[in-house]
Amino acid sequence: MNTSAAATEGPVPRAREEGWFARILRWDWETIRLVLAIKLLFLTFGIQAVAAFTQKHRGWLELWNNWDSTHYLKLAEHGYVAAGDSWVSLVFFPLYPWLVRLVAFVARDYMLAALIVSGFASFAAATNATNGLPSTVVYDMVFNPNETLIFTATEAGPYVYVVSSNLWYPLAGTATPAIGYIACDYNVLKNKVHFGTFGRGIWDFNITSQP
Numbered sequence: 001m002n003t004s005a006a007a008t009e010g011p012v013p014r015a016r017e018e019g020w021f022a023r024i025l026r027w028d029w030e031t032i033r034l035v036l037a038i039k040l041l042f043l044t045f046g047i048q049a050v051a052a053f054t055q056k057h058r059g060w061l062e063l064w065n066n067w068d069s070t071h072y073l074k075l076a077e078h079g080y081v082a083a084g085d086s087w088v089s090l091v092f093f094p095l096y097p098w099l100v101r102l103v104a105f106v107a108r109d110y111m112l113a114a115l116i117v118s119g120f121a122s123f124a125a126a127t128n129a130t131n132g133l134p135s136t137v138v139y140d141m142v143f144n145p146n147e148t149l150i151f152t153a154t155e156a157g158p159y160v161y162v163v164s165s166n167l168w169y170p171l172a173g174t175a176t177p178a179i180g181y182i183a184c185d186y187n188v189l190k191n192k193v194h195f196g197t198f199g200r201g202i203w204d205f206n207i208t209s210q211p
Contacts, residue, residue, distance in 0.1 A: 036119075036122065068092070072114065133159055138152055138153075140183045145186075151193045153183055153196065157178070158195045177203070192207060
């Protein structure tokens, strides 16, 4: 295996100023539609499955109130309790139940509020997933120390995600091999990212400036 290093170097791309409507147009709507369609499919399948196997159930919304969801709903309704059987809920992070509690003020139902928050979370995840990143296999990801950049090794090459601009940028240069990149690691001391390739050794991206 060729173990030669040092491929490219340069500043990470800066964020471009643009309006909110331009950002919405750049969203990966194909991925967003796919994620929401899969979520709707699972919800429909669950309802149809219960209707086919039993005539008695706790309610269509209550079908999803199982396992960890019961703890999150209790946290949203009652908050954290450090006594009795409820102390196990201390291991759950607070953001999701707080959002559910907030939406419940309008929805007037904690289970419905939980489904609404989960739906918006799926939409947000799909929105930020592939802005500028091609449809490809992602093998590895790594953050810079202040988490303003995400570097990823993919089958299509090395990429960096700039959080402030919500965009992925290719890092491949004219000297880098056109091959799959299967691993990446951030070197804090040398301010560079090591990218491992499939059969062409390790290639480095030397960062000269960061957002």
